Amino acid sequence: MLVVRPNKGIEKIKPHMVGGMPLPAPPPSILLNSNESVFGPGTNARAAAHAAVNGIERYLESPDTFLTPSIADRFGLAKERITVGQGSDDLLARLARTYLGPETELMRSVNGYLKVPNYAHAINATVVSVPDNHFKPSVERMISSLSDRTRIVYLANPENPAGSYLNGDEVRRLHSAIPDNALLVIDSAYEEYMDAADHEPPHTLVDSANNVVMCRTFSKIFGLAGARVGWMYGPEDIVDTIRRVGLTFPISSISAAAAIAALEDTVHTDFVYKANLNGRKWLTSALEKLGLTVIPSQANFILVYFPDANRSAKSAHEYLRQNGIAVRRFASPAFDDYIRITIGYDRDLKVTRNCLFNFLSGLT
Numbered sequence: 176m177l178v179v180r181p182n183k184g185i186e187k188i189k190p191h192m193v194g195g196m197p198l199p200a201p202p203p204s205i206l207l208n209s210n211e212s213v214f215g216p217g218t219n220a221r222a223a224a225h226a227a228v229n230g231i232e233r234y235l236e237s238p239d240t241f242l243t244p245s246i247a248d249r250f251g252l253a254k255e256r257i258t259v260g261q262g263s264d265d266l267l268a269r270l271a272r273t274y275l276g277p278e279t280e281l282m283r284s285v286n287g288y289l290k291v292p293n294y295a296h297a298i299n300a301t302v303v304s305v306p307d308n309h310f311k312p313s314v315e316r317m318i319s320s321l322s323d324r325t326r327i328v329y330l331a332n333p334e335n336p337a338g339s340y341l342n343g344d345e346v347r348r349l350h351s352a353i354p355d356n357a358l359l360v361i362d363s364a365y366e367e368y369m370d371a372a373d374h375e376p377p378h379t380l381v382d383s384a385n386n387v388v389m390c391r392t393f394s395k396i397f398g399l400a401g402a403r404v405g406w407m408y409g410p411e412d413i414v415d416t417i418r419r420v421g422l423t424f425p426i427s428s429i430s431a432a433a434a435i436a437a438l439e440d441t442v443h444t445d446f447v448y449k450a451n452l453n454g455r456k457w458l459t460s461a462l463e464k465l466g467l468t469v470i471p472s473q474a475n476f477i478l479v480y481f482p483d484a485n486r487s488a489k490s491a492h493e494y495l496r497q498n499g500i501a502v503r504r505f506a507s508p509a510f511d512d513y514i515r516i517t518i519g520y521d522r523d524l525k526v527t528r529n530c531l532f533n534f535l536s537g538l539t
Contacts (some may be wrong), residue, residue: 184296190506201209203501205526207517209400210335210476214520215448216398216433217443223436224402224451227429232245238426241416242367245408249438252378258414261425263364263392268294269420270388270407274326274358275300282320283329284312286337286509288362291329300326310337310470310478314345318352328353330379331362333369336505338472343375348421350380350387358413359387365474367444368451374473378408385410395475396447397437402430451475454518461528465535476517478510486535488512494534500527 213468215221235241238259247254260266271294275281281295285304292302301324306319312330322327325364331351333340341349350359362376377389388409394400404426407417437443459477461470481488492504492514500523503515516527532538 178372182297182299184299186407187296188293201499203496205519206501207519207523207527208501208503208515210395210474210517211400212396212398212447212451212475213517213523214398214443214447215328215442216437219440219443220397220399220433220437224429224433227432228274232426233428234424235426235428235431238424238431241431242404242406242426245435245438250378250525252408256381256411256414257406257408258418258421259404259406259407259426260417260421262394263362263390263407264290264385265403265421265425266405266407266417267291267360267362269417270327270358270360271295271300272298273416273420278324279326280322280324281327281329282325284316284317284331286310286334286507287312287329288331288335289364289505289507291331295327301477310334311339312341313348313409314341317349321352321354321357323354325354325357327358327360329360329362331364333365333473335364335474336476336503336510336513337470337478338365338476339470340369340371340374340473342371342373343379344373346347346375346380346453350384353386355386357386359384361387361389362460363389364392364395365389368475369473370452373474381408381410393434393437396444396451397434398443398447399430399433399437402427402433404434434524451518454521454524457521458516458518458524459526461524462531465528465532467531467535476515478513478515481512482516483535488514491531491534495527495530498530500530502527 242259243254243257246257275295277299280301280303282303284307286307295302305320307313353359363377381387381389390407393404462469470478495502
């Protein structure tokens with residue numbers, strides 16, 4: 176009997192985040208688990224979304240034509256080199272479908288964004304996961320792992336879930352070693368949160384090369400995670416190709432209206448940037464004073480190491496959840512002793528810090 180079977184690579188796809196709690200727990204009142212902006216969108220973006228409901232019965236024709244001029248104006252880019260999608264994940268999946276296949280390889284840092292390998296597995300491509308330097312991508316190891324089958328080199332900068340980053344010189348050194356028939360994909364979902372002095376905006380490398388693309392999102396600093404809007408900047412021929420393999424109507428009219436209004440509201444994004452920077456510094460310092468180790472982060476989250484097996488990350492995760500606080504753990508063994516905490520409101524960060532103090536002190 177003939178059985179319909181999926182691509183063999185799909186069998187390799189596993190959940191990358193730890194699932195539900197083993198014990199009953201109350202609904203969380205503090206959500207610090209999925210890297211959304213707790214500050215949400217600005218009032219103008221909310222108003223634009225509400226107004227756009229009046230046209231909800233219509234498809235949004237040519238979303239690139241609608242959205243790319245505003246993206247280009249905000250970031251000083253050429254609109255012809257921009258395309259949009261259902262979040263940056265949609266664009267990453269399209270890049271994989273377009274440039275990978277059997278007998279080809281996607282290279283990535285082993286502890287980088289854990290979802291990306293799934294896009295390669297789904298089309299029977301090989302994933303090459305390169306050892307890192309304590310959660311920071313290793314340029315040297317990535318270069319030495321290149322092969323004639325490499326077609327995509329994926330780099331999240333900053334990385335997720337660690338928040339680590341490569342500076343401009345390091346990214347350019349990696350790119351200079353990549354063959355012309357391979358694509359460097361820079362996932363810049365957290366670009367707007369960065370404050371490192373040696374960081375180089377990724378579009379500068381895209382502008383000087385013919386095999387580099389940058390993916391960005393409205394899900395983070397713009398506060399539109401539920402709207403699902405992302406964009407990609409790259410050479411015109413690659414942008415045209417990625418448009419061709421997209422959904423017929425990838426963006427809703429409501430999402431697009433909210434995104435345009437969010438781009439124009441620099442007062443709100445400036446506020447979110449400063450609030451995140453202050454919160455990230457405060458929480459890092461507060462948890463280090465409790466004896467925990469925090470991986471230096473350039474994003475809107477921190478990765479926290481629990482050194483005591485008797486007060487483990489798994490137990491901390493469960494204790495926080497029992498107290499109404501949701502944080503994130505990951506299925507990869509490399510993260511067994513870690514939890515990731517999204518930067519939220521000051522009051523929520525203080526509650527989380529106090530809850531961890533109680534946990535570490537045995538006041539459970």
